[in-house]
Amino acid sequence: MIAIDAGTTGVRSRAVFTDDTPTVASYREFTQHFPEPGWVEHDAEEIWTAVVATLHDVVDQVGRANVAAIGITNQRETVVAWNRRTGQPYGRAIVWQDRRTAHRCDELEAAGHLDLVRERTGLVLDPYFSGTKFAWMLEHRDIPVDDELALGTIDAWLIWNLTGGEVFATDVTNASRTMLCDIRSRTWDPDLCDLLGVPMTALPDIVASSGRIGVTTDTCGAPSGLPVSGVAGDQQAALFGQACIVPGMAKNTYGTGSFVLLNVGETCPPPTEGMLTTVAWTLADGTTHYALEGAIFVTGAAIQWLRDGLGIIDDAAETGPLAASVPDTGGVYFVPAFAGLGSPYWDPYARGTVVGITRGTARAHLTRAVVESMAYQVRDVVDAMVAASGTPLVDLRVDGGASVMDLLCQFQADQLGVTVQRPVDQETTALGAAFLAGLAEGVWPSTDAIGDAWTLDAQFTPNVDRTNADSLHTRWLRAVDRSRDWES
Template sequence: KCGVPAGIPISGVAGDQQAALFGQACVEPGMAKNTYGTGSFVLLNVGENCPEPTEGMLTTVAWTLADGTTHYALEGAIFATGAAIQWLRDGIEIIDDASETGPLAESVSDTGGVYLVPAFAGLGSPYWDPYARGAIVGITRGTGRAELARATVESMAYQVRDVIDAMVKASGTPIVDLRVDGGAAVMDLLCRLQADQLGVSVLRPVEQETTALGAAFLAGLAEGVWGSTDDIAAAWTLDARFDPAEDRAGADALHEQWLRAVDRSRSWES
């Protein structure tokens, strides 16, 4: 009735982000993925035991396989990551195309102390503050286009760290690595910053359409195309690996300042 020819089984059914988690071969507890889209969606595999409800995050079934194995995940939704780049282009018009952001941000070594909190529609995970509003703090006479672009890219990495830190604390599951996809994941600068902020390697796959890949992996696993999740892990192909700096002090200091900026954006609307 739904137009599928007789004899073709439907063996893999998954939600968007759960499929992407499987498509990124995050098959073991502690493996996590983030999709950098207009917003960002972070999922952490926490294993076979369902975690307690956690303030600021969603608890979800990651997948149930044909053999009955179920893994759970914590999910955090960040409202504005790529949307902040769109704002640079369409709102304040300091770039003509989103692809300019990475090179412009890399043209300076730091933001000069500038932080951009892209709370254009409030803050999502782990804050869930609908009354927060966007803020740019630390502006000096020397602040220019490049510093604002870099502050925007850095804000993506900081927001993902906020979510991951909250997930690890809530679940007691340490993060092993972060696998990334989505439009902004093409920026090497963002991936390097993200690795430094999390203190784990950031892995970017060759295949970026991870949601479709995850659905295919689930169906293929059920139908015997792949024999186990080990085969799924082996089928995942690395494009680039970004390892964190050994010294976390610099990254932690920047994140502390970021948290100060977030505090100034919180509860702005009454």
């Protein structure tokens, strides 16, 4: 299997094998464009060029005959408009980080449309999502609205190119992030399309996350004759790559920030305050799982702050040993609300706070407080998810840079009261895309086989009583209260 991981700063193509064969991968960055403050754009043709180059590189190394299928995972919410006859984009792609439609989202909320959006899509009115980006393109780029217009997320752009323009489709996970899709029927919603002024005729077909979508052609520039059989947005792909196939299983990625996803099963839950509801995946037989998603703004970025802002450490790798050099934080709590708090608080006016400092506080105590803040924030999200969905947490599977710290993983297990598991393969986004494609092509015969293919590196079992863990968390919540509404 080859996974194409089209991320925010670059494209990685990676071979995933069913045995212990060492992986083969190829990576190419692409340009970030910032034409105005708060605006972020990508050149869709440059992304496609990177896909072609990395895909050829990996196929050449593993051999065309050894490739069963292609799976795609991508930066979610980023949008492209192009002409289906010429293949030319109408300007640059607008990236998920872009904030240019914030005013339009405020107008829609003031007009009373938030409840409709929450009920149909599981999302909130925010420029993060794709719908208002599409509307902005149509309003400001002199794009002809005709039968040749294509509006899609990055997965749709790649599928269209890989199949030589024969298939115009997006998978259900990406569609569920557009603010235009009814996540229960998993179809484009005419009311929402009308509300945002997006023509349904210009939107791609919505297909399953696992199932043959098309085949690469000899005209596309990429290796031909390869089935394209799996697609998912990056966080849903990571959930599947972590083999969280049973309701109650959850994953967290400790990156710059963190994304926590909880598999809540085949019934779509009602809108949940502070959380997003999203489609986790739809398989070829129609089986659909939903997920609750929590976005934490700052986890690993706080380690960068220790290094670059305060000079407490010289290298991120020092964080774990320094934090472990003291038995606790000495009563210090750090709330990393550098730009507000995300889930479950959604407080843009909160600011970073350090409390509990005494004359005995040393750099190791502050470093440990930063590490523990990651676990506390994840607990806040998970507690809200479990309370809202009624789905008890089975375990938490973790990946991302900070998950290498045993101290963090153990403290996370103690706070959640469940086992925390870290896999051998940390590239779970690409792994999920490969699993989805391989499942469609029979490389893995079932989701149970996907579970068997997931390999454990380390397991962390709660080793403190809940009273002590809850007492620490209660003090954390007091610190959070002190950080909130600071700017207002």
